[in-house]
Amino acid sequence: MTETNTKSVDRRSFLKKGVIGGGAIAASTLAAPAVLAQAPLTIKMQTSWPASDIWQTMAQQYADRVEAMSGGRLKVDLLPAGAVVGAFQVIDAVSDGVLDVSHSVSAYWYGKNKAASLFGTGPVFGGNPTTMMAWFYEGGGQEFFRELTQDNMGLNVIGMLGFPMPPQPFGWFTNPVESVENIKGLKYRTVGLAADLMQSMGMSVTQLPGGEIVPAMERGVIDAFEFNNPSSDRRFGAQDVAKNYYLGSYHQASEAFEFLFNRDFMEDLDDDLRAIVEHAVEASSTKNTTFALENYSSDLAKLRDEDGVNILETPPAILDAQLEAWSAMIPQLEEDPFIKKVLDSQRSFVERVTYYELVNTPSYRKAYEHFFPGKLPTQS
Numbered sequence: 001m002t003e004t005n006t007k008s009v010d011r012r013s014f015l016k017k018g019v020i021g022g023g024a025i026a027a028s029t030l031a032a033p034a035v036l037a038q039a040p041l042t043i044k045m046q047t048s049w050p051a052s053d054i055w056q057t058m059a060q061q062y063a064d065r066v067e068a069m070s071g072g073r074l075k076v077d078l079l080p081a082g083a084v085v086g087a088f089q090v091i092d093a094v095s096d097g098v099l100d101v102s103h104s105v106s107a108y109w110y111g112k113n114k115a116a117s118l119f120g121t122g123p124v125f126g127g128n129p130t131t132m133m134a135w136f137y138e139g140g141g142q143e144f145f146r147e148l149t150q151d152n153m154g155l156n157v158i159g160m161l162g163f164p165m166p167p168q169p170f171g172w173f174t175n176p177v178e179s180v181e182n183i184k185g186l187k188y189r190t191v192g193l194a195a196d197l198m199q200s201m202g203m204s205v206t207q208l209p210g211g212e213i214v215p216a217m218e219r220g221v222i223d224a225f226e227f228n229n230p231s232s233d234r235r236f237g238a239q240d241v242a243k244n245y246y247l248g249s250y251h252q253a254s255e256a257f258e259f260l261f262n263r264d265f266m267e268d269l270d271d272d273l274r275a276i277v278e279h280a281v282e283a284s285s286t287k288n289t290t291f292a293l294e295n296y297s298s299d300l301a302k303l304r305d306e307d308g309v310n311i312l313e314t315p316p317a318i319l320d321a322q323l324e325a326w327s328a329m330i331p332q333l334e335e336d337p338f339i340k341k342v343l344d345s346q347r348s349f350v351e352r353v354t355y356y357e358l359v360n361t362p363s364y365r366k367a368y369e370h371f372f373p374g375k376l377p378t379q380s
Contacts, residue, residue, distance in 0.1 A: 040075040041273075043265075048087035048104035050211040051080040054231040054295060058163065058257070059103040061291065062284035069276045069283075076101075087209035094260045095155040101277075102260045107192025107252075108209075114193065114333065115148050118342050119161065120255040121192035123326045123333075127350035129164035131357065132254035136161050139349040144342050152338060156263045160278065161256040162285035166296065170249035170314040171226030172217075172233070172242035180321045189213055189225035193329070194251040200325050210236065217241040226252070229292070230300040239307040246314045250322040257288070313377050 045063065049055040056078075063076035081087040090102035091109045106119040119141065127135070135141045142160070149155045171190075177183050184202030195205040206222055214236045216222045224242070226249075227233055233245075259281050266274055303309040334340035369376065 040070075040073055043074060043076045043100045043277075044079070044084075045076050045101040045103065046079040046081070046084050046090055046093070046099050047102070048081050048090055048108055048209065052235055053210060054229075054235065054292075055103075055257075056080055058284070058288045058291065061287045062103065062162075062259075062280055065280040065283045065287075066276060069280060070273060074273060074276065081209060081211065087211070091155065091157065091260060094262050095157050097156070097262050097264065100262050100265045102258075104258050104260070105191075105255055106258045107194070107255070110192045110195075111207075113148065113153060114196075115152075115336070115339050115342060117192035117194075118339065118346070119145055119159075119258070121194050121252045122254070122346070123193075123330055123343065124250045124253045124323070125347055125350040126354045126358075127254060127346075128354075128357070129166065129254045129256065131350060131353050132346070133161060133164040133256055134353065135346055135349045136256075140345055141342075144345065148338065150263075158261045158263050158266050160259045160261075160281045162259060162281040163257045163288035163292070164285075165255045165257075166229065166292065168228050168249060168252040168255065169226055169230075169233075170246040170251065170318070171224055172238050173224045173244045173246065174242050176244050176310075176312075177246070177318070178315050179317050183224075183318070186223045187221065189216065189222045189227075190251060192252070193333075196329060197251055197322065197325050200329065201321060214238060214241055228252075228255075229296050230303055231292075231295045231298075234299045234303055234307070239303055239309050243308060244310050244312060245303065246312045248314050248319075250319060250326065257285075311377055 043066070045059070047056055047059045049059070060078055063078045066074050066076050084099060085093045087104070088108045088111075090099065090104050091112070093099040094102045105121075106116045107121045110117045110121075119136070132141075136145070145159045149157050149159055171188070173186075175182075180201060183198075186203050187206060188198055188203040189206050189208050190198055191207045195207055199205045206216070208216055208222075210227050210232060213222075213225050213227055217225060218241060225238075227236065227238075230245075233239075238245075261277070266277070269277065300311065304311045330343065334343060365376075
């Protein structure tokens with residue numbers, strides 16, 4: 001066991017027996033001084049985001065809820081990407097006990113196992129991000145995640161998802177794109193199975209962490225890119241390297257934040273504290289959603305009105321080609337028995353749930369155009 005891990009276990013054992021589980025201490029008239037009895041357990045948590053990114057703020061919203069609900073018994077030491085390990089390395093750091101918790105996305109460790117991408121950037125069967133979050137918690141997805149990480153890969157982690165993200169923009173382009181021919185040969189940044197998808201459509205794909213995207217664009221390493229949302233993109237300075245911003249795409253239409261917990265850390269916690277750590281994922285998911293809608297929409301307006309960005313919708317021809325590309329990829333992916341099992345589960349869930357959602361949902365676009373005519377981009 002490394003020195004770091006030894007200290008981690010010793011710290012947890014002391015706090016579990018002497019402070020967090022300290023009912024006997026609290027009841028004793030000979031208890032240790034109050035300052036010792038109230039010493040919090042510090043949770044070491046790293047994200048995959050730069051300190052300046054809006055997602056770091058959203059991770060802080062999780063940390064704030066853990067600390068508030070625990071009454072100060074838990075403290076979260078929240079760190080940005082690179083503070084301990086790189087953005088793509090958090091899964092190993094959590095499994096090894098170097099970190100207690102990570103805040104990332106599953107596509108960032110797709111290089112270890114392509115099935116990782118099924119929990120955020122997989123094929124789009126028609127379900128929206130909330131539908132896919134429902135599959136994770138109500139349709140068996142969380143057990144598939146456990147099977148993948150613990151049984152198949154031997155990782156010492158427990159995983160949860162939070163914040164069903166709005167569908168990701170197709171991205172930033174220096175020149176307008178109207179057809180698949182226009183994107184062939186472009187050097188493009190994306191991650192996960194979306195990389196395979198866009199590669200199959202003729203793009204040359206590079207997978208980069210968010211903080212490296214704009215510098216790569218400036219050096220000519222990439223010609224076009226997507227990250228995730230208008231707020232992150234504007235903070236990165238995307239508007240300084242491209243002016244055509246295409247929203248609405250099937251390449252990453254149902255992603256969520258991935259919370260990974262070291263399994264030993266979770267099992268060492270008292271039941272009430274473990275419940276706080278887990279339920280704070282749900283609580284922060286709601287806060288993240290409302291916060292994102294406010295900020296993403298405001299920053300999109302600033303990109304348009306202050307930065308001179310052309311806000312465009314991804315052309316139908318490219319969307320059709322993406323769906324065809326997914327259809328061609330799925331049989332190849334399903335040569336892996338585990339991937340086939342997960343995709344079968346997702347298809348079954350989406351077929352039933354999305355039928356209800358589509359039949360039950362009126363056209364919000366029609367209502368918007370009724371009350372705000374002429375506001376939306378002209379569709380190609």
